[in-house]
Amino acid sequence: MLAFLKLNVTQSQQDLEINKMIQIKDLQKIYNGVRVVNVNDLTISVGETVGLIGNNGAGKTTLFRMMLDLIRPDQGAILSKDKDVAKSDDWKSYTTSYLDEGFLIDYLTPEEYFYFTGSLFNLNKAHIDSELNNYTEFFNGEILNRGKYIRDLSKGNQSKVGIVASLLQNPELLMLDEPFANIDPSTQIRLKNMVKELSSKKRITTIISSHDLNHVTEVCERILLMEKGKIIKDIATNSNTLKELEEYFSILS
Amino acid sequence: MGFLVFYLLINVLVVAFFMDKILIKTYPGEDILQTFNSFILYYFLMDLIMRFQLQELPTLSVRPYLHLPISKNQIVNYLSITSLATAFNLTPFLLVIPFLIKVLIPQYGVGAFWGFMACIFGFTLFNHFFSLWLKRKVNLNAFWMLGFFGLLLILWALEFYFKLISVSVISKNLFNAIISQPLFSAGAIGLASATFMINHSYLKINLYLEELQTSKTSVKSSTEIPYLDRFGTVGDLVANELKLILRNKRPRSVLIMCVMFMFYGLIFYNNPKYDGYGHIVFSGMFMTGIFIINYGQFMFSWQSAHFDGILSSRIRADDFFKSKFLLFDVLSTFCFLLTIPYVYFGWKVLIVHFVMCVWNLGVNTVLVLYFANQNYKRIDLSKGGSFNWEGVGASQWILSIPLMVTPFLIYLPLSYYNYPEIGLGAIAIIGLIFIFSREFWLRKLVSIFKTKRYAIAAGFRNQ
Numbered sequence: 114m115l116a117f118l119k120l121n122v123t124q125s126q127q128d129l130e131i132n133k134m135i136q137i138k139d140l141q142k143i144y145n146g147v148r149v150v151n152v153n154d155l156t157i158s159v160g161e162t163v164g165l166i167g168n169n170g171a172g173k174t175t176l177f178r179m180m181l182d183l184i185r186p187d188q189g190a191i192l193s194k195d196k197d198v199a200k201s202d203d204w205k206s207y208t209t210s211y212l213d214e215g216f217l218i219d220y221l222t223p224e225e226y227f228y229f230t231g232s233l234f235n236l237n238k239a240h241i242d243s244e245l246n247n248y249t250e251f252f253n254g255e256i257l258n259r260g261k262y263i264r265d266l267s268k269g270n271q272s273k274v275g276i277v278a279s280l281l282q283n284p285e286l287l288m289l290d291e292p293f294a295n296i297d298p299s300t301q302i303r304l305k306n307m308v309k310e311l312s313s314k315k316r317i318t319t320i321i322s323s324h325d326l327n328h329v330t331e332v333c334e335r336i337l338l339m340e341k342g343k344i345i346k347d348i349a350t351n352s353n354t355l356k357e358l359e360e361y362f363s364i365l366s
Numbered sequence: 367m368g369f370l371v372f373y374l375l376i377n378v379l380v381v382a383f384f385m386d387k388i389l390i391k392t393y394p395g396e397d398i399l400q401t402f403n404s405f406i407l408y409y410f411l412m413d414l415i416m417r418f419q420l421q422e423l424p425t426l427s428v429r430p431y432l433h434l435p436i437s438k439n440q441i442v443n444y445l446s447i448t449s450l451a452t453a454f455n456l457t458p459f460l461l462v463i464p465f466l467i468k469v470l471i472p473q474y475g476v477g478a479f480w481g482f483m484a485c486i487f488g489f490t491l492f493n494h495f496f497s498l499w500l501k502r503k504v505n506l507n508a509f510w511m512l513g514f515f516g517l518l519l520i521l522w523a524l525e526f527y528f529k530l531i532s533v534s535v536i537s538k539n540l541f542n543a544i545i546s547q548p549l550f551s552a553g554a555i556g557l558a559s560a561t562f563m564i565n566h567s568y569l570k571i572n573l574y575l576e577e578l579q580t581s582k583t584s585v586k587s588s589t590e591i592p593y594l595d596r597f598g599t600v601g602d603l604v605a606n607e608l609k610l611i612l613r614n615k616r617p618r619s620v621l622i623m624c625v626m627f628m629f630y631g632l633i634f635y636n637n638p639k640y641d642g643y644g645h646i647v648f649s650g651m652f653m654t655g656i657f658i659i660n661y662g663q664f665m666f667s668w669q670s671a672h673f674d675g676i677l678s679s680r681i682r683a684d685d686f687f688k689s690k691f692l693l694f695d696v697l698s699t700f701c702f703l704l705t706i707p708y709v710y711f712g713w714k715v716l717i718v719h720f721v722m723c724v725w726n727l728g729v730n731t732v733l734v735l736y737f738a739n740q741n742y743k744r745i746d747l748s749k750g751g752s753f754n755w756e757g758v759g760a761s762q763w764i765l766s767i768p769l770m771v772t773p774f775l776i777y778l779p780l781s782y783y784n785y786p787e788i789g790l791g792a793i794a795i796i797g798l799i800f801i802f803s804r805e806f807w808l809r810k811l812v813s814i815f816k817t818k819r820y821a822i823a824a825g826f827r828n829q
Contacts, residue, residue, distance in 0.1 A: 183677055217672060219671060222587070260585030
């Protein structure tokens with residue numbers, strides 16, 4: 114009986130291990146003596162949809178960049194599926210992201226860009242073409258076959274290209290930095306539905322930052338509130354969350 | 367441009383300091399000042415044509431000021447004055463001043479010197495503002511360009527075909543007049559002021575960004591390069607980089623410069639004075655390696671705008687470097703093929719070109735990529751290439767030293783002791799050793815890249 118219990122415990126511990134997508138330990142980044150990111154302990158499980166909010170300069174983008182190994186942490190580490198992102202490239206095979214235009218190859222046409230990023234995941238053109246059919250509504254006729262390079266698109270349309278490119282690659286972990294900025298209201302609504310679907314149907318772990326409290330509370334099941342590099346609130350979203358957050362931000366300003 | 371501009375500048379200075387000697391040699395028995403005078407207007411005509419091809423229109427720099435309470439006059443003045451900072455406005459003075467000090471001042475005194483300076487100043491500014499004005503006109507309506515070149519053609523016909531006018535005689539008379547009365551140079555200054563005013567008022571009326579911008583809208587299509595498909599991800603990366611070169615202004619002008627360099631050999635090979643291998647080694651290295659040198663010196667800055675995307679995507683670092691090698695291989699081989707007609711000057715030339723191509727592919731590729739790992743400067747691809755100093759830093763200057771010197775360190779000692787063939791052979795063997803040990807260099811480059819990637823990415827993010 115005791116042995117059985119023990120077995121059960123280790124089993125559930127193992128489950129827990131596998132369920133962890135991102136683990137952050139003791140992470141610090143310092144610029145000019147200012148601690149811009151200072152996260153002691155954070156775990157994001159598989160399938161979670163996490164919203165990252167905070168005022169400008171709270172450290173959201175820096176945190177994203179460290180999760181993508183674009184910036185070297187001064188201290189601590191970020192583990193993705195238990196492997197340090199700075200030491201192993203394994204995370205690249207299941208992580209896609211769109212933080213800003215710096216992720217787009219702007220002298221390509223959107224089609225060329227989709228084909229190229231798809232080819233990195235061994236997806237052929239026919240597959241990409243058929244997948245792109247699912248986004249006709251999202252693109253609203255402004256992206257494909259327009260005879261334009263990405264650099265000639267508006268900012269909103271550029272971020273549509275970046276978001277769709279990262280979705281096409283069938284990631285397990287998706288990171289989007291302020292995807293709702295710059296895009297028009299109908300696209301915002303479509304994007305919200307897409308993100309909800311990702312977590313419910315495909316169990317994709319999604320981390321989204323936003324300045325729009327309405328959007329994140331609607332989409333995300335968990336909200337991380339950052340201030341001066343620290344995560345000061347970590348709440349499961351419920352009907353009161355929006356009010357709570359609005360109060361917080363109105364007092365702050 | 368970095369390295370190339372440096373090289374051209376040195377050429378200009380050498381010509382300037384030996385101008386009197388050159389003129390005596392080429393036109394013996396004539397008064398050198400007279401020969402000099404007869405060339406000045408030709409120079410400015412050439413200058414005007416060159417400017418028309420290469421000079422940049424500074425327009426986007428005013429965008430942040432248009433909506434602020436700054437008068438249009440001030441904005442237009444700002445545009446005009448900032449546009450003056452180009453090498454085109456410096457070269458005439460660099461070319462002329464040493465000669466004038468050596469020849470003119472001893473004969474005619476300081477007064478004539480200042481007359482010359484004022485006149486050259488006037489013509490330089492006239493060319494400057496006239497070409498800016500013309501380019502803006504051409505942007506709106508290409509017929510202006512036809513008109514301009516038509517006018518040049520008529521001038522050429524009148525001089526060389528009908529022999530009705532002679533620019534050299536006009537030039538001679540003009541500058542002789544300035545020697546006798548320096549104040550005549552006020553005319554040139556007046557001309558410059560007039561074009562400045564025309565340009566000024568034209569800009570003032572048309573200060574709308576969409577009209578001033580040079581972009582022409584045409585339908586862009588997706589293209590594929592089937593040959594590269596067989597190389598997998600590496601091939602895709604090369605295809606992307608070729609598109610980068612062809613679809614952006616600045617790398618495209620680098621490519622055009624490379625094509626122009628294919629004529630470099632004519633300078634040496636036509637001249638019987640150059641004998642032996644030394645000069646072929648030099649020009650052969652440049653002609654077959656011009657792409658590696660001229661494009662490679664700014665790696666990976668070309669990709670600075672999407673470097674974050676490269677790092678966070680699934681592109682493996684060794685694929686990234688392999689793609690650079692493949693790009694160099696393809697384009698340098700192409701350059702070598704283009705130099706084959708030089709076989710006209712003897713088989714010797716072709717063999718040396720081949721040896722230098724091997725050297726470039728072996729040694730210079732590694733060298734250039736090693737320095738690419740130390741280069742943190744961002745480049746904006748949409749800005750024009752000529753005399754654009756963005757992205758030029760210490761790494762380009764330091765790179766040029768081993769690039770220029772190393773083959774000669776091997777060749778010259780051996781050729782000094784009369785074994786030039788062995789010298790060439792040594793260059794070829796070292797080149798081959800580097801090509802066959804590329805896997806080793808690749809691993810070295812990748813491991814350096816892995817430690818430097820944060821610094822490179824941070825540098826590229828600095829706008």
